[in-house]
Amino acid sequence: MTGRTTTLRLGTRASALALVQARSIADALRERGHDVELVEITTKGDVSRAPLDRIGGTGVFVTALRDALLDRRVDLAVHSLKDLPTAPADGLVVAAVPEREDPRDALCARDGLKLSDLPDGAQVGTGSPRREAQLRALGLGLTVVGLRGNVDTRLGKVADGTLDAVVLARAGLSRLGRLDAVSEVLDPMQMLPAPGQGALAVECRADDDELVGALATLDDAASRAAVTAERSLLAVLEAGCTAPVGAYAEAAEGEDGLELYIRAVVASRDGTMSIRKSATGSVEGAERLGRELAHELLDDGAEAVIDARDPAS
Template sequence: MTAASTTPLRLGTRGSALAMVQARYVQQRLQALGHDVELVQITTKGDVSTAPLAQIGGTGVFVTALREALLDGRVDLAAHSLKDLPTTPADDLVVAAVPEREDPRDALCARDGLKLSDLPAGARVGTGSPRREAQLHALGLGIEIVGLRGNVDTRLGKVADGTLDAVVLARAGLSRLGRLDSVTEVLDPMQVLPAPGQGALAIECRRADTSLVEALGALDDAATRAAVTAERTLLAVLEAGCTAPVGAYAEAAEGEDGLELYIRAVVASRDGSLSIRKSATGPLGGAEQIGRDLALELLADGAGAVVDAGGPASKEE
């Protein structure tokens, strides 16, 4: 598909406000390359259930229906939040493009413009993410973590109506929705590392559709692809030997011999009482090996014994 197709490409997406913004971004990028693209909304299990994600399947609940639509031919490609994708590849599908990523850090949205260090002991902070819960507890601020699901407006509304003192959300999602005015502090990764793949999009299609795979490659950003490859490889290795929440953040930066990848990772118990943090650096082209080696170092340092009290509930929201 080196030239624009005469048949519109059907781009599958969830129907949430954030998913639609992300899908329109992919649509516009492809239209700029001369492709006709129409959006097809697909309802996923994660969209219709209000139960905690761990109870309805954890990672994958937002993507299974989209992948089924790809495999049965209802759509030609799908746009996902990369952190929603299981680390195990789907048969017959391929992530053909990972566009340049948004700022992957977490953001605090608190009452009265408060920062994390300003929150009083006992302050109620909402999040549905065991990863955030673990790292916030580890800071020893004496805050209460309250489980939370729902879209961005629902979560921010809990602060506005006084139910919560603050919520923690992905800055990328707030940026894409034009809600950065709600952010009172962008959290330093030295305090709270984001989820592997946070802030990045994955554009998936059928592996056999080689012309489309080639066309989507024009949207791929090499530095982002390397960073998320390292993060997700680390997560995949840890998932085999660790039930605790995981945070990871890789960045491409100029080194002595050109671009290098720097990755930091944390494995923490959900109550914050135990945490292991490590980092690694290596060549951009060795992203998968860097992630794998760092995961093995974490396991060697006892990450497998850092057990999440909620067991499998350590999946990201």
Template sequence: MTTAPLQLGTRGSTLALAQAGYVQERLRSLGHEVELVRIQTTGDVSTAPLESIGGTGVFVTALREALLDGRVDLAVHSLKDLPTAPADGLVVAAIPEREDPRDVLCARDGLKLSDLPAGARVGTGSPRREAQLRALGLGIEIVGLRGNVDTRLGKVADGTLDAVVLARAGLARLGRLDSVTEALDPMQVLPAPGQGALAVECRTADTALVEALSALDDAATRAAVTAERTLLAVLEAGCTAPVGAYAEAAEGEEGLELYIRAVVASRDGSVSIRKSATGSLGGAEQIGRDLALELLADGAGAVVDAGGPASKEE
């Protein structure tokens, strides 16, 4: 590998910089010099709803272009932002150990979800969260919301909203877990496929760098998110409803096993189809594929939703 510092591409948001900084420190501990390079993406510039500007890919395209044209050597993404289809010439060389992937409630006065009064205004930019919250039948009002963590939490602090729902992982990386009033049980609200995990991407042809990055890879996390994202990829072909999925590696009778739960729900919460499956870590892709086909067989493809493709998550 070259002795010049590695150029690590990242979005310029506070959270993206924290995530890139984590990868930078991990690589430095292995003896690599790494410099951060900020890349502005469409998703960072526009304040429009994600589904109207192209979905999660708006956070990724500019970083991938910087990789392919050689401006950066590697890039760090929130894994849930990555389209499920692979990119020509690029490889996800490392998926480090995942943060807690649960969604959390950040509410006024320390309230929990069950404490919120009927009509309480809860902010989220995610059709997946909206669908599952509505399915709980709590009588709360869901309010569309975009912006960084401080912007969202500020809507609660100034009284505009009673609560917001965010990913715990992002708050953990920013040192903001003191804002959390409740971690939502995945039995009620399943996270997005890949939530809480990072993807470190580089050029496939940079074999020495691919090898170096493999030291950051966590096998259990990679298996879990492979199952989740395979499920999402299969569903995207035949389903336009919001999708939640969460896979965990746990000790079974014959060693580590993978347990995955998934939900497909209509955005208005009137229909919610849930399924689960178990299998070996080595069979992660097949587990996700089979579970997606079960969901489709149970009618997931007919769940009507106005929110656009299943992958459009924030």
């Protein structure tokens, strides 16, 4: 990199999935002529096994990495984009959103069963309130079980018979070479993914103009537009309600060129209430599109879903 004599220090969590993701970014930068070394950072989310919504939500996987950036212990960090809080971080910038993996959720069930094949009362594991809410809303009589741990730990609960199935992000399974464990990729009409699921965020200090420019070569415009719409929707809803949120935006050719189509759901944890809406707009207006759809959800009563009984209470 012109003007930089030191190796780029790339901060990453130490989990198997995080390391695979970080190595993919390191390899892309090396292909562009940069020297890169990985620096493993332990986050609060890696240490605690408590449910995420009890220890601080998505930020638990991010704060330590951001601190390392601001302290100049690392030069850039790679995050699963769905782990990033929607509020911007002072002094930092998401310099690249590389091409997104398939963002859908995947069912990993015993005996290769599909969701509709699972018997009444089947035990399905997930650590996500969003997945829990949508699974319950399907009315299949499933028993949703709280679950934390890495991919191998979760899949092991199915292999040893503790659970009938788990629901995981297809993107993570793909990156780890574990698509063989998938018995069904879930249609977004049944299960909308988390905002930003399947995408990576490459973050660095905003004042490092040279690195910001270098990372921009990794950015994928369509992926960035899609996650921008999803995250702007989430940002509005986080201020207006605390119910589980799913969202999925796609860029596709329309009558007037490239358009962005977004679907979203707000659901109660017990699955008794859900509101789904969709919208189409320009790629350039991604942030506005997500924001306006969020306000439509709120106008239709999204706040009311938080009053539904929490199944854990």
